Amino acid sequence: MPSPRLCNATILSHTAAGRQYYRLVLKIPGTVSLPLPGQFVMLRVTDTIDPLLARPFGISSVLTRTSIEIFYRVVGRGTMLLSRTRPGRTLDMLGPLGRGFPMPEKGIQPILVTGGSGFPPLHLLAKALKKQKYRSVIFIGARDRSELPPAGILRSFKEQASALHITTEDGSAGKKGLITDLFAPYCSLPDRSVKAKIYACGPTPMLKSVSTVAAECSIPCFVSMEERMACGLGACMGCSVRRRAGGYLRVCKEGPVFEAEEIAW
């Protein structure tokens, strides 16, 4: 029986995309649901049981009704083995999973903030926003040039955005400094709290400072979190993050996108 969230995805294209990233394009059956911005999929990276568990990846673009695009960086064994797979191979895929970014109300100004390898879900969001005629402001931060999204993605971000701001800590691209150096002043402009909404994805320390700024400026803020996962379905309770109100939230089920104030940073 065909499931809308389980399939064999076929590798259509798999290339080094520059700046440490790989671009993976997967063909999925028409029976599979298409991901909303912020949702993710679990991919098994080999056809052996090494590694045993699937790996979660965000979706950067929905290319056609039956093809999706993923960007990833090799950080360990799973992604290393994934990077060796070639077009034609199939990979077990579970998803789309989780809750994505809520679209803003009409008239709201979306502010997108990303750092490190957090850009894929925001790219899909930026495209959806542009399509619906929102004028997004996008902030991208990185330690250095090499950590920025690949050139093609940067160009695309530029096309989707009404303004794009880049910072690197060492000044090797964009402005020198931390992402919040630009982002914080922008958020403190008058009226932001009623007119804007923040969407962020990136390393946890960055999300934490983004959410601090958002709280100070009283701007609603949505963050996409990462945690190790086993099931991706809310069953194993493995991917929990601390909830401000006590207890835990499952990244795969209640998230990966949370209101920043829900999280105990």
Add this chain to the structure above:
Amino acid sequence: MPSPRLCNATILSHTAAGRQYYRLVLKIPGTVSLPLPGQFVMLRVTDTIDPLLARPFGISSVLTRTSIEIFYRVVGRGTMLLSRTRPGRTLDMLGPLGRGFPMPEKGIQPILVTGGSGFPPLHLLAKALKKQKYRSVIFIGARDRSELPPAGILRSFKEQASALHITTEDGSAGKKGLITDLFAPYCSLPDRSVKAKIYACGPTPMLKSVSTVAAECSIPCFVSMEERMACGLGACMGCSVRRRAGGYLRVCKEGPVFEAEEIAW
């Protein structure tokens, strides 16, 4: 430091060879020793640790100074995963290992007997014998047509042999019957015991009956044995078979070729 028995072998060609067999041609560095007939190699079939251990395979041909040919049948997980590897990939290879077939003295008539997937080492032996002008008689047995060696190998056996006898249990190729139906009468011809030597490789029950015939006819007989292996180097004591004189013999070290009378059948 280059080792004469450890390398990364590159897949030059990997094809379905017909009759359930795959033909694998590996390029090995010039530093690696070439296998003698009856020796084997251990191949790791994936670059993950599933499966953990390497798998032993005989060598059917030495094609050039730096390329060897292997034939194998998919019987389990390891060979199934091996069958999915493509040209260009490298596989960890250990070998050549073990003790091969001793060449007969001049004037001796070699009798080669094989069944099932036991043909590869005998093919290498047949070629070596032909090169040294021996006139080999070759017996090949199988349950049915589909279990016979692939056509190319059969043709080659024919070229190496002064006579080639094929039996299948169901009569779907060659003579109907067991291999020993032809082989036993041949061995009982007068003078065999001083003029012939038997070389056999195949399933253990076949080796057992070959060795019984050999003993009855007093013909020296060498058999190539199979047992599960871990190290291939005589260190783990995992691949032992019972020795007639008591105790055990390691297939990887004292074998895989043994005098039939050494074995406690």
Add this chain to the structure above:
Amino acid sequence: MTGEKKKQPDLSVDCGGIKLKNPVLTASGTFGYGEEYAEFVDLNRLGGVIVKGISLNPLPGNPPPRIWETPSGMLNAIGLENPGVEVFLKERLPFLRTFDTAVIVNIFGYSPDEYVSVAERLDDAEGVSGIEVNISCPNVKAGGMVFGTDLQATSDLLGAVRKVTRLPLIAKLSPNVTDITRFGTAARDAGCDGLSLINTLLGMAIDVRTRKPRLANSTGGLSGPAIRPVAVRMVWQMAQSVSLPIIGMGGIVTAEDALEFILAGATAVAVGTANFVNPRATLEVLDGIEAFMTDQDIGSLRDLQGKVMSR
């Protein structure tokens, strides 16, 4: 006989008074409360669902990170996060009751009294087929593990739970002991109707760069294919010395894995970590067992149970 069409094999088993239409269950904590997998698995087809461990009061669980992958396995230190027995009965059980499958409730507590209270509460509930008492969770420091590795505590606890419920009672045993059969004997003597084994092996992994344990809890429970040989061995030992039905588990991914447990002496099997690797693992195991039996002309599971040969 030849030419006759092969019969549909009989997969039903009686597991200590719990009637199962087939031997394939889900291992506690790896299948949520059924709902999480209902989209991939027709729950009506399963022999039963063993739900995530339930305690008297809701529990938040351990801080993250809670899981870490290991060679052919994973470590977990979830800390038995659960909504408590009342919420379970009100919000989770009704869903499961709509399916034609056995519902086995895994329970635990920090004291014998807590176990007893949960069992009492379940005894009244409708739609509970049996209770699996987890005396072996390695991740709850105050409690479970101590019970499961101490014979006297095991006897006392199981005896106390036995008193308050008429439901079939299964003891879930820890593999982190020298001789698991002694715990099986204690469970039998305390009046249990069956045994579940194995729970996870206690393990640990360390991030060599940060020098921190991979789990916030430092140690955690090792599950998955890595532990299967240990689990098969323990089921085999148990089947030879204690005459209770056994639910075998530990690293089952395929039908062949499940059949190893059955041959070793298990009456039923539970699929655990494999659900994470493949959400349809339970059904593939079930279909595979049926195909194997049809293929080998085995009419009933009883013809396989404990039928491993001695060598």
Add this chain to the structure above:
Amino acid sequence: MTGEKKKQPDLSVDCGGIKLKNPVLTASGTFGYGEEYAEFVDLNRLGGVIVKGISLNPLPGNPPPRIWETPSGMLNAIGLENPGVEVFLKERLPFLRTFDTAVIVNIFGYSPDEYVSVAERLDDAEGVSGIEVNISCPNVKAGGMVFGTDLQATSDLLGAVRKVTRLPLIAKLSPNVTDITRFGTAARDAGCDGLSLINTLLGMAIDVRTRKPRLANSTGGLSGPAIRPVAVRMVWQMAQSVSLPIIGMGGIVTAEDALEFILAGATAVAVGTANFVNPRATLEVLDGIEAFMTDQDIGSLRDLQGKVMSR
């Protein structure tokens, strides 16, 4: 400091009186008597070689099949096939003595007397750096396992061996126990100088088609990466409760694996099953540890030993 060239780290350790130039050893039974691997590994580079278990008299070992592969591991029931102590001293030791590496002799017997006799014989021998007493082999039915899972037997046996040798004495412990630290304490109290852990976990696998156990011995010892989390956990527990140097082993394949054991509290490590997967595994582990230390500017192994943080 910056710009200064990083120093060569100091890898030497003292393991209960055995001086090792580096912490990388070979696990008993997985490296033969060194000769088998000399073609792939310059034995002079190893911290030491722990040889295959030696008994008083030659032993033929168990009938085949003796090994079976499992997920990320293997089962073995070799049955301690070995040529006996006399042949070892005459035919194997002389080869090992030609290398600048510690030689640790693993011994076992079917009775305490046999252990004692082998130890006595080794005490006189030249070129033996220490004795590792295997009280934990799961494959010898009559003996070893019983010693290693019974505290009193462990104490008596190790005490008896201690009396007859001045060589550094290492007790090789079984992981098939409820609390391994109690066996470590018993070994210390019996006068041992160090501890080796872990030996293999007892496991089993079954061929579902033939219904026979995969090993002729029915059960066997599980080794390899699958068991690493259990081994790291046990080393960590031991290091916190017994102050003897520990040789950590169980599933080490890479330098990172070895470093996990060292951070958990091991003084040295032994590479076992990985030798079968990659004959050069020991050297790759050694090179990796050295590279890690250089990279992280860690001057001495002591700065890593037991330095896992609590969370």
